[in-house]
Amino acid sequence: MGDVPDKILTWQMVQPTVRDRDTGEVTPGRLEKTEIPVPELGAGDVLVKVAGCGVCHTDLGYFFDGVPTVSKPPLTLGHEISGTVVAGDERWVGKEVLIPAVMPCRQCHLCKTRRGNRCLNQKMPGNSIGIYGGFSSHIPVPSIDLCEIRDRQGIPLEHLAVVADAATTPFQAARRAQLEIGDDVIVIGVGGVGQYMVQEVKALGARTVIAVDIVEERLQKMLDYGADFVIDATGKGPRDVAGEVKAIRKQGGLPAYGWKIFECTGTKPGQETALALLSFTGKLIVVGFGMAKVEYSISRLMAFDAELIGTWGCLPEYYPQVLEMVLTGKVALEPFVQTRPMSTIAETFEEAHRTPPDRRIVLVPDF
Ligand SMILES: [Zn+2]
Ligand SMILES: [Zn+2]
Known part of the structure; x- marks a missing residue:
């Protein structure tokens, strides 16, 4: 497995935009390219090589508008992710996957009564404690919630990232x-x-x-x-x-x-x-x-x-149905998506914050 990295490269939000309540003075937010060690993968965990991570309105809220993240900065944002499993749980290695934007705990009452999309212990990449974000080269995640992409019908894997949030x-x-x-x-x-x-x-x-x-x-x-x-x-x-x-x-x-x-x-x-x-x-x-x-x-x-x-997020159980709608052409993706190198993250955030783009922007790792 030559694809297993010795470190994760990532764009961390070192500091969100801060507006002084009294003076109205604005300190611009800061994104920084950083290296972090690959963590020890737990049982059932996998390491996904990110193909693309979509820029969501929620990310812009965290970076520009004072919406607080659960895990405090520095952290990596990004929760609309597609990629390929490169390490961990053997059954998953080599597979192309979507990472659900919210991963329920599967233990609580809400989870057991089909309201897991609003599970209070859920993990959201690029927000929750104990999980990484998608504006990175790789991300470790539990395999239980992954949605496998079997035949993507010629649609680029990075475009399918939008299924992880915008389309679900x-x-x-x-x-x-x-x-x-x-x-x-x-x-x-x-x-x-x-x-x-x-x-x-x-x-x-x-x-x-x-x-x-x-x-x-x-x-x-x-x-x-x-x-x-x-x-x-x-x-x-x-x-x-x-x-x-x-x-x-x-x-x-x-x-x-x-x-x-x-x-x-x-x-x-x-x-x-x-x-x-x-x-x-x-x-x-x-x-x-x-x-x-x-x-x-x-x-x-x-x-x-x-x-x-x-309504909040989407149950991981529904992901295969949405993916199917996309792969059978019932839901068109290609006319509504565009890609950019991940190194443009700062400009892309600025631009998307100024004018919401007509086509969702997916950032493709180019570390
Ligand atoms: Zn989102
Ligand atoms: Zn739960």
């Missing part, structure tokens, strides 16, 4: 919503996660999918990938968007009840729009994360017999 989170969200064949769906925000939300609800049998965003090109693209209707919300308020949805409903003879709304932006306007669209027997599933507060008359839930639901 929507699947869990659809499960959480108890999505059924024939459902009518609205997806707010078709960026990194929403693009897959649209494709997956369609692949799972949704009758109608309306995509809402403020970037016209993104919306036009989604018409080729699962959206039946699009609404450009630029300069429009929640009521305006609701009016357009109503017009679509009338035009298509669709019901005024039972719509499932997936909010993927985590922004205040996105959330306000989602709440305005929630109606009789509908469900609003909160997929995106943000810090804004919104006002809502929760008695509307009672009057509508409606539900407001959160």
Whole structure:
């Protein structure tokens, strides 16, 4: 096994961006190339050579916006990882794998009652204590949660990294919503996660999918990938968007009840729009994360017999199903992904923080 390294090369977040509360002064965050020893692998552990690690909105939150990591800096970020097993558990060596973004403990009550995606003892690469991050040459992980990639149909292994988070989170969200064949769906925000939300609800049998965003090109693209209707919300308020949805409903003879709304932006306007669209027997599933507060008359839930639901990560058990959807072409990945050398991590973070990219950026190790 000539691929087994004597050390791990990694881009550590030495310090996140710090904003002084009183003066407003900003000390920029710092990423540094570092060498760390390869740890002793425990029973059942493997060492994965990273093929690619996606840059997630969550990483940018840790680096720029004061969202605290559980393991304190210095630490390596990155939780959207694909790669090849190079050492450890014999049965896995040589296999190409996805590393789930959250790995449940499998022991607790939540894990035993199928809520392991929100297990309180879960490990998340690039965040939790006792696990490394993906912006590295290699990462040690427990093999039990790995998703094996058997035949990747010519899709580059590094592109498949996005299945580890961006493409699996929507699947869990659809499960959480108890999505059924024939459902009518609205997806707010078709960026990194929403693009897959649209494709997956369609692949799972949704009758109608309306995509809402403020970037016209993104919306036009989604018409080729699962959206039946699009609404450009630029300069429009929640009521305006609701009016357009109503017009679509009338035009298509669709019901005024039972719509499932997936909010993927985590922004205040996105959330306000989602709440305005929630109606009789509908469900609003909160997929995106943000810090804004919104006002809502929760008695509307009672009057509508409606539900407001959160969703977090994805159970490792669902990964093979999502991978299958990608490998059989039900969910397209290639038009929504781009790669860059990992050495561009600092510029890439800056750029992605300034303008969320239309195509997910996967960083490829080039140490
Ligand atoms: Zn993420
Ligand atoms: Zn657990």
